[in-house]
Amino acid sequence: MTRHFRLAYVVSHPIQYQAGLLRLLAAQLDIDLLVLFCSDFSVRSYKDEGFGTAVTWDTPLLEGYRHVVLPRVRDTDSPNPTSPIAFGFYQHLKRGIDGAPFDAVWIHGYSTVNALHAMLAAKALGLPVLLRAESWLEDRSRSSVKLLIKRAYFRLLRSLVHAVLPIGSRNAAYWRYYFGEDFPAFLVPYTVDNHYFAERAEQAATSREALLRELELQPGHPVILFASKLQERKHCDHLLEAFLQVQLPADTPAPYLLIVGDGEMRRDLERRAAESESQRIIFAGFRNQSELPRFFELSSVFVLPSRHEAWGLITNEAMASGMPVIVTESAGCTPDLVRNGVNGFTYPVGDIAALRSALKTCLSSGRAQRMRQHSRDIIAGWSYAEDVAGLRAALQHASGVVVTTASGAAD
Secondary structure, three states, rough: OOOEEEEEEEOOOOOOHHHHHHHHHHOOOEEEEEEEEEHHHHHHHHEEEEOOOOEOOOOOOOOOOOOOOOEOOOOOOOOOOOOOEEEEHHHHHHHHOOOOOOOOEEEEEOOHHHHHHHHHHHHOOOEEEEEEOOOOHHOOOOOHHHHHHHHHHHHHHEEEOEEEEHHHHHHHHHHHHHOOOOOEEEEOOOOOHHHHHHHHHHHHHHHHHHHHHHHOOOOOOOOOEEEOOHHHHHHHHHHHHOOOHOOOOOOOOOOOEEEEOOOHHHHHHHHOOOOOOOOOOOEEOOOOOHHHHHHHOOOOEEOOOOEEEEHHHHEEEEEHOOEEEEEEOEEOOOHHHEEEOOOOEEEEEOOOHHHHHHHHHHHHHHHHHHHHHHHHHHHHHHOOOHHHHHHHHHHHHHHHOOOHHHHHHHO
């Protein structure tokens, strides 16, 4: 009989970025997966504080894999996934899957009561814990007291975890800093469904004219795209100022700035746009995930000007859609995904002049097509395939089990 890895995955709530990966893992011949959610608020319409509007995701979040929504101490539809305290970790982890015990428990995040509860339950049952989180060293507290408390907590955490699953190079450095150079680590990169975005962007070319009409854009003009929450830390205001200052060669059509998203800063941004008297700044409002490939296909360059971004998965989506990208050095993804002058540029957060220069280069250098292809090439090596391989290696390390797949090859 073929032996499978039996894996429990504990996460706060269904997350649109993770659903595709969970479906892929569930389809693997050598992995039996059960997902334990602490809440299911995200599968219903809810008020997203960042977007400042009600959100209902139009991509399936619960299809294609086995899952359980754990009961909670209090029943609430709070959009804060850490507020309802789930219980039943011990019972579900002890029950195993299909009557057999789990080989490991994969937990996303470490700073909530739910995450700690799951780790302690796994420890009591003798189950190895694989930990994945988003932090990097920019997150370090500058308070010596807070740093001492955090180091004490991490000493406890280290005793509960068998291996970490870094999402990228900055996250890997974070784990080395707190857990030590010799602590087991297996890269499970932060990814999106590259094929989905590439295919949808290609399909969107047939409806480009309709989107141009909807947005009242003239064809043949470059489009600078911002697509995120309109929060202060996302700094769309920096991009707006750089856009107003950029000067392209006389033979280059004047660009548009297309702002996709909603949130607390929208009114201020609209006021600044009105003051500038520019007719080339377009606010498209919140758009669901399935609509984004249309905006990627339409646009010439994507910009993420955030002050701090744990990763910035929208960058993955833009690159999979074949876009040059300009991203601040304060985004976690920059060392792994953005190569200056190759598929885009990085710049210091808040440096309007550097952003303006990067925009000018991307829009007027004639390198845009090469940058598009480089983005596709880079993101092709940062995919679900790497996630599955990294997770298999971590499972083998934590469980001591060598699983033989249907092809007979040992993983």
